[in-house]
Amino acid sequence: xxxxxxxxxxxxxxxxxxxxxxxxxxxxxxxxxxxxxxxxxxxxxxxxxxxxxxxxxxxxxxxxxxxxxxxxxxxxxxxxxxxxxxxxxxxxxxxxxxxxxxxxxxxxxxxxxxxxxxxxxxxxxxxxxxxxxxxxxxxxxxxxxxxxxxxxxxxxxxxxxxx
Amino acid sequence: xxxxxxxxxxxxxxxxxxxxxxxxxxxxxxxxxxxxxxxxxxxxxxxxxxxxxxxxxxxxxxxxxxxxxxxxxxxxxxxxxxxxxxxxxxxxxxxxxxxxxxxxxxxxxxxxxxxxxxxxxxxxxxxxxxxxxxxxxxxxxxxxxxxxxxxxxxxxxxx
Numbered sequence: 001x002x003x004x005x006x007x008x009x010x011x012x013x014x015x016x017x018x019x020x021x022x023x024x025x026x027x028x029x030x031x032x033x034x035x036x037x038x039x040x041x042x043x044x045x046x047x048x049x050x051x052x053x054x055x056x057x058x059x060x061x062x063x064x065x066x067x068x069x070x071x072x073x074x075x076x077x078x079x080x081x082x083x084x085x086x087x088x089x090x091x092x093x094x095x096x097x098x099x100x101x102x103x104x105x106x107x108x109x110x111x112x113x114x115x116x117x118x119x120x121x122x123x124x125x126x127x128x129x130x131x132x133x134x135x136x137x138x139x140x141x142x143x144x145x146x147x148x149x150x151x152x153x154x155x156x157x158x159x160x161x162x163x
Numbered sequence: 164x165x166x167x168x169x170x171x172x173x174x175x176x177x178x179x180x181x182x183x184x185x186x187x188x189x190x191x192x193x194x195x196x197x198x199x200x201x202x203x204x205x206x207x208x209x210x211x212x213x214x215x216x217x218x219x220x221x222x223x224x225x226x227x228x229x230x231x232x233x234x235x236x237x238x239x240x241x242x243x244x245x246x247x248x249x250x251x252x253x254x255x256x257x258x259x260x261x262x263x264x265x266x267x268x269x270x271x272x273x274x275x276x277x278x279x280x281x282x283x284x285x286x287x288x289x290x291x292x293x294x295x296x297x298x299x300x301x302x303x304x305x306x307x308x309x310x311x312x313x314x315x316x317x318x319x320x321x322x
Binding site: 017018019020022050054056057058059068070081085088093094095096098099100102106108110135136137139140142143146147149150151153 | 178183185219266301303
């Protein structure tokens with residue numbers, strides 16, 4: 001992983017674009033008192049370094065995903081990367097990390113019905129060879145959440161490379 | 164709160180386009196979907212105005228100087244879990260906090276600049292919060308996927 005070296009202009013750009021990514025380079029340049037070329041160059045560099053990505057965030061309830069669950073998984077230690085990659089490939093899984101702790105894989109998913117959650121955990125995940133144990137815990141109330149600061153993974157970078 | 168806002172397939176197709184590239188122009192989206200740029204613009208504005216959609220730059224933890232990510236499950240004793248969670252949520256290192264079902268009562272995502280910040284956070288900060296019976300961490304050693312594009316959306320502040 002690269003050590004991020006950001007200056008004030010980078011941080012201002014991140015702040016402006018975190019509010020609204022669809023504002024034009026020209027408007028940003030005017031607001032920050034720099035040239036349009038500088039804005040374009042900085043944004044490109046931040047994207048290439050995997051420090052920012054442009055996406056759409058929708059509110060709960062817009063699509064059929066209104067609740068969140070934490071899925072703790074105990075999997076074979078010797079091939080945990082392969083098992084983790086297979087689980088991460090499941091479209092309903094929103095986030096997945098390999099961890100050191102009471103589980104060696106921790107996944108997060110958004111779901112709409114308990115049936116859908118059980119199908120995901122008991123039928124899909126538990127059936128993957130190398131998965132020994134799955135524990136699910138449902139978020140009933142979110143006290144704090146910041147959707148704008150994330151881990152930008154290789155998967156995201158490949159999507160964002162257009163344009 | 165009554166919530167009679169509804170979306171159709173065209174709205175969802177526009178959202179999909181924006182998820183893969185939030186800075187695509189209205190014209191690019193229109194071309195991909197066989198619509199007019201004006202329609203795309205109107206549809207996006209309608210969802211934004213209803214606080215159902217934000218097109219944003221997300222930034223990596225490392226852009227904010229955070230290099231360690233961990234999940235922390237907390238067991239509460241002798242105090243309402245929502246109070247304990249609200250107090251823990253005040254710490255800037257606590258990035259997300261949820262009340263959850265199961266063996267633990269609170270699930271949090273915690274970020275650190277590096278591991279040397281851990282003793283201060285656990286022993287001087289979290290341990291002062293009343294009602295924590297135990298804390299069970301899971302340290303992220305590799306993040307394979309992180310796509311939280313559905314979230315509680317705040318109303319846009321007029322700045």
